[in-house]
Amino acid sequence: MALTKEAVLAQANAASKNTLMETLEIEIIDFGDNFLTARMPVNSRVYQPDGVLHGGATAALAESVGSFASHIFTNIEEKFVRGIEITANHLKSVTEGYVYAKATFLHKGRTTQLLDIRITDEQDNLVSICRLSTISLPRKK
Template identity: 65%
Template sequence: MDQHKEKILSVCNEICKGTLMETLAIEFVDVGENFLIARMPVNSKVHQPDGVLHGGATVALAESVGSAASYIFLDGNKFYVRGIEISANHVKSISEGFVYAKAQIIHKGRTTQLWEIKVTNEADELISNCKLTTIALPKK
């Protein structure tokens, strides 16, 4: 991995310390020209009562990676990024291992951005398909 990618991932992981992302053990693992990938372990901490991944934890992962992608692709030094709408279709359950969330831009406007976040298991099977709208608010 080149130094630029390593630096981006390091910044993303560093700013998550002491936040919900750290609580859920979300880790940013890959970045490219138009995507960002994070992973989250699936264990009892993120299960619903019947022992499978909770949809809310999945959505928290999706919003985290989509918002982080907006932050890095829009220059987070100039903007605050906020999620303003998220939807999720959960299509498969998982009870252990890791899930991976890959955020890819659908629309990159000056103010709003639309992201598709596919959440997959370790076999690259679709777990959830999410869409996130973010807004970039200028820092003063």
């Protein structure tokens, strides 16, 4: 019997316990055949000293959602996923609410993956555009 979408999301979020994703309160909220979406609250935990969303927190959100997308579309019994490069262009400041990261595959190869990650605010304004390269490597037997 296949798991429901809600069950998969619950398992994914449970896997974030005791990780940076839990520290930043990143929650996976949706996925489909070619994407994964997560959200992160914007509060003092992720501020720069002047009270706006820190670009490093945005990059951590992007890498988390992109790596997780590669992870769930990989046979994890045979392979493990690692991020190998991330770029981030920050376009808009955010001071409160949530930001949403949607990772979409540009390339889904057997060994390397390339994801486009768009970070938006609650009004769907573009906050950052990120690209993440991941690699799937064989587990040692």
